[in-house]
Amino acid sequence: MHDVLHMTIGSTLRSLAASKPDANAIICDGAQITWSQLSACVQRLARELCRCTPPGAGVAIHLPNSPHFLAVFLAVAMTGRQAQVLDIDWPASHLKAALKGLSPDLFVCEGTDFSYQCLFIDIDEPLAHICPGEIFEPDSPDALAPFYVGFTSGSTGIPKGYRRNHLSWVASFAADAHEFGIGSDDIVVAPGSMSHSLFLYAAIHALQVGASVILFRRFRPDIVMAEIRDRGASALYAAPTQLALLLDVPGPPIPTVRTILISGSKWSSAISEKTPERFPNADFAEFYGASELSFVTVRKIADQCPEASVGRAFHGVSIKIRDSGGDELPIGDTGRIFVSSPFLFTDYAIGYGDLVRRNDELCIGDIGYLDRDGFLYLQGRENRMIVTSGKNVFPEQIERVLNSHQSVKASAVFGIPDRRRGERLVALVQVTESLSASELMRYARRDLSLPFVPRIYAKPLEWRWTASGKTDFARLKADWLSGACEVLE
Numbered sequence: 223m224h225d226v227l228h229m230t231i232g233s234t235l236r237s238l239a240a241s242k243p244d245a246n247a248i249i250c251d252g253a254q255i256t257w258s259q260l261s262a263c264v265q266r267l268a269r270e271l272c273r274c275t276p277p278g279a280g281v282a283i284h285l286p287n288s289p290h291f292l293a294v295f296l297a298v299a300m301t302g303r304q305a306q307v308l309d310i311d312w313p314a315s316h317l318k319a320a321l322k323g324l325s326p327d328l329f330v331c332e333g334t335d336f337s338y339q340c341l342f343i344d345i346d347e348p349l350a351h352i353c354p355g356e357i358f359e360p361d362s363p364d365a366l367a368p369f370y371v372g373f374t375s376g377s378t379g380i381p382k383g384y385r386r387n388h389l390s391w392v393a394s395f396a397a398d399a400h401e402f403g404i405g406s407d408d409i410v411v412a413p414g415s416m417s418h419s420l421f422l423y424a425a426i427h428a429l430q431v432g433a434s435v436i437l438f439r440r441f442r443p444d445i446v447m448a449e450i451r452d453r454g455a456s457a458l459y460a461a462p463t464q465l466a467l468l469l470d471v472p473g474p475p476i477p478t479v480r481t482i483l484i485s486g487s488k489w490s491s492a493i494s495e496k497t498p499e500r501f502p503n504a505d506f507a508e509f510y511g512a513s514e515l516s517f518v519t520v521r522k523i524a525d526q527c528p529e530a531s532v533g534r535a536f537h538g539v540s541i542k543i544r545d546s547g548g549d550e551l552p553i554g555d556t557g558r559i560f561v562s563s564p565f566l567f568t569d570y571a572i573g574y575g576d577l578v579r580r581n582d583e584l585c586i587g588d589i590g591y592l593d594r595d596g597f598l599y600l601q602g603r604e605n606r607m608i609v610t611s612g613k614n615v616f617p618e619q620i621e622r623v624l625n626s627h628q629s630v631k632a633s634a635v636f637g638i639p640d641r642r643r644g645e646r647l648v649a650l651v652q653v654t655e656s657l658s659a660s661e662l663m664r665y666a667r668r669d670l671s672l673p674f675v676p677r678i679y680a681k682p683l684e685w686r687w688t689a690s691g692k693t694d695f696a697r698l699k700a701d702w703l704s705g706a707c708e709v710l711e
Contacts, residue, residue: 230363230388231299231370231426235261238406238432247429248289249436249453251445255289255349260296260429262357263349267297269358274339275303275327278367282306282326282338284317287416287439288345290352292425294330295416299370299388302363303327306371306383306571309417316381323572324371324383365389371571372419374513383572384513393564394516395427397537401520402457402481402507406432409455409478413438413446413464419513420485424459433457443467447476454478458504461485463687469496477503485509508533510600512586514575516565519598530622531597532590539563540583541598543591548580551591556601559588576605589616606695608637610645613673620649620676623669624662629655632685634698635676647676650698650707652685659710680707 238247239261248255275281281298283305285291298305306324308317321329321338329338332345343352363369365388373381398404410433412424421437428435436449447468450458456478460468465484479501485508497506508521510532518541521533535541540562543551551557560583578585587604602616609615617635624633632652637645651662659679666675682701686694701707 228365229392230365230367231391231430232264232296233300233362234430234432235264235296235300236359238429242432246434248292248425249434249449250287250289251439253289259349260289260293263293263352264297264300265357265359266353266355267293268301268360269356270341270353271297271301271303271328272358272360274341277302279303279327280306280324280371281328281330282308282321282324284308284310284329284331285343286310286332286345287437289349290343290345291416292429292435292437293349293352294343295422295426296429300363301360302367302369304368304371304385307373307417307422309373309415311415311417320373320381320383320572363388365392368568372422372513373417373572381573382513382570382575385568385571387568390516390565390567391423391426392430393538394423395430397517397539397565398427399431400537402483402505404428404431404433404457404481408433408457409436409453410434410457410459411436411446411450411455412459413441413468414459414461415441420459420461424483443471447471447473450479451476457481457483458501459483459485461692465497469500473500475500475502477501479504482506483509485511509536510598511536512588514567514577514586515561515584516563516567518559518561518563528593528597528599531593531599533598534596535598536563538565541592542583544580544585553594554591556589556591558585558604559590559598559600560585606636608635608645608647610637610640610647611643611673615647615674617647620647620666620670620674623666624649624651627657627662627665629653629657630662632693634693634695636695636699636702638702646678647674648678648680648702649676650680650682650702651710653681657710662710679710681710682707 239257243258244256246254247257247260281303295305330341368385368387370386371383373383410428412421414421416422425435482504506523510519511517517536519533520536521527527533542560543557544560545557562583566584576587589601590599602618606617607614620635621633624630630651634650638648640646662679683706686697688694
């Protein structure tokens with residue numbers, strides 16, 4: 223930990239460029255950027271940032287996936303500024319509101335915007351053309367200084383903006399090395415948007431330890447699989463929906479992949495069955511965490527984790543279960559999940575969450591319990607809890623059961639007002655074949671007590687996803703309330 227305290231994001235870039243100048247640092251849609259090219263571009267950008275913004279400034283980045291995006295992000299971090307990463311797929315109203323809340327000192331974008339001091343980047347130009355002139359070596363920032371503002375994957379209203387300091391990521395890199403051993407010989411694939419913290423983390427972690435990173439302007443499963451195969455990739459980060467699409471691309475087994483890291487939601491049985499066939503040498507791991515908490519648990523095949531659990535504590539993480547008064551609960555009792563680790567976020571830059579802080583512990587509203595072997599079981603989120611017939615029901619429990627059905631790709635459970643019960647359970651399902659409500663009820667009844675079994679099932683005209691590949695519960699509920707769903711008989 224002593225070494226970690228003195229490291230910051232991008233602090234290894236110059237030495238990596240000196241030790242392997244002509245090796246590939248970034249590969250994006252066929253373009254190959256060497257370590258020397260990346261380092262020189264970052265240093266020129268650093269000079270420009272220090273010229274036009276004060277220390278600690280907010281720098282809003284509104285760029286698509288590209289080597290240029292990563293160069294700007296690294297330059298912002300290395301100069302002690304804060305990279306405010308904006309999603310290029312946001313509607314104009316989201317972007318406008320986010321910029322109003324952030325009030326950045328500089329807006330980095332492709333187009334023309336005269337509302338802010340702007341730095342225009344043409345991602346189709348070589349990195350050497352960005353900020354031509356002398357390179358510049360900035361002073362190292364403090365490890366506790368904020369360097370990144372990311373956004374949660376909300377889709378109604380403005381997503382929350384959360385702030386992180388250098389230590390929270392550098393410490394997680396060290397813990398990640400303990401869990402997975404990703405190092406300078408690896409080729410890491412990060413196929414999603416850099417506005418999603420999972421893929422940005424994957425890319426910056428790779429560049430921090432000297433691994434090559436492959437990214438894509440847009441996610442196309444066939445192209446991603448071709449790059450994995452042709453480049454001999456060794457590590458793959460993915461959301462479950464992305465991995466399912468990758469596994470559907472026909473082709474031979476790919477033996478070079480040794481690590482597959484999943485986050486966002488639980489993988490399906492179909493993924494579990496197909497993955498060993500396509501990636502025969504890969505270890506498979508799932509994370510549970512949150513934007514505010516980073517890694518909380520990891521679920522590896524080698525851990526022999528119980529099926530219903532989300533895994534054991536990630537290296538460096540401590541988990542406690544507490545009641546509403548803050549007292550620690552015995553093993554097996556359900557309560558609020560409190561997390562302590564070096565990876566916790568600093569604060570919110572925009573918006574707020576239902577947080578409970580207790581000394582160095584943080585609870586974001588998740589409910590669950592620990593077993594005697596230290597495995598964590600999630601019941602659900604406090605703010606999604608449904609009260610029906612006097613019982614507290616967490617929809618996540620029902621969704622896990624429904625999603626285990628071979629013909630159900632996804633589900634969303636919510637409550638609607640009911641005079642007798644308080645709330646009545648409704649389950650929306652995305653199915654691969656025709657299913658009746660009675661079939662789904664019988665299936666759910668195998669694992670759920672009767673009050674937890676929805677009586678109403680429906681199929682939306684379109685399944686709603688957030689930008690990060692998670693089910694969009696708010697929009698699906700709105701579809702149900704507007705009548706845009708087919709009720710199953």
